[in-house]
Amino acid sequence: MDKIFLVVYKFYLSTSWELRRVLFIHHLSLNLLGYSMGKLKGKVAAITGGNSGLGLAIAKKFKSEGASIAIMGRNTSTLKAAVEEIGADTLSSEGDVRSLSALDDFYHSISDRYGKVDIVIANAGGGKVKNIDEVDEEIFDEMTDSNWKGAYFTVQKALPLMESGGSIQLISSGANLKGFPSFSVYSGTKAAVRSLARCLASELAPRGIRVNCLSPGCIETPVWTKVGVPDDQVDSVKDYMIPFIPMARFGEPEEIATTSLFLASDESSYITGANIAADGGLAQV
Secondary structure, three states, rough: OHHHHHHHHHHHHHHHHHHHHHHHHHHEEEEEEEEHHOOOOOOOOEEOOOOOOOHHOOOOOOOHOOOEEEEOOEEEHHHHHHHHHOOOOOOOEEOOOOOOOHHHHHHHHHHOOOOOOOOOEEOOOOOOOOOOOOOOOOHHHHHHHHHHHHHHHHHHHHHHOOOOOOOOEOOOOHHHHOOOOOOHHHHHHHHHHEEEEEHHHHHHHOOOOOEEEEEEEOOOHHHHHHHOOEEEEEHHHHHHHHHOOOOOEEOOOOHHHHHHHHHHOOOOOOOOOOOEEOOOOOOOO
């Protein structure tokens, strides 16, 4: 190796300054391209709820960094649109994380194509804004099954396909740290997800698998109508929330995707069991 280096170095010294400049720029460009486009090269990422909102933004970011993407979602049309956005080679599976058989189908399809999973993003979930006297058993079970049960079994079903070096992210919410009115069930499920990340980080560390929790704050996605806020009241809700956010704005999905990329990549190789809050300071100050 030393001899090869000396030969290359002598050749470099024998070239003109102009050629050296061209070689340097070419070398720098390749390094920058590799840095910005290859953080997840060769990795397979399984993302639930990857057909819209934060899940879609994460899937697109991971794809741009070289990962192979598999997404799961409940809506056929949004799944199809997501594949067009992410890339035609994206593996998609229609299903609900509340169904263990649907999760089995999702991971079987990944196993058939890739034979492994390196990154799991347990993102699917949702909720409704309801006062405690408005919550019935159906609403309670729907949120608990989507956010807590869904996240739990998304991880469990992935583990047979994961090896040392794997990264798992549980998408929680800033609501796991704040006591907002009408969020009692939703916040409770997201606090459970946070606790799950702690337990699994300890349990899976001997297997070389890292587990972290990512807790977004108020993000510019269609989530508000999904949690039951009428379309004509969304702007009012946003105006109400802004004063509680030190950065005085809602986050963008791409900002959450960039944070997720960090947790998925080797750049966070010594981080596990953590809760990374990307919330503009909402639940931090």
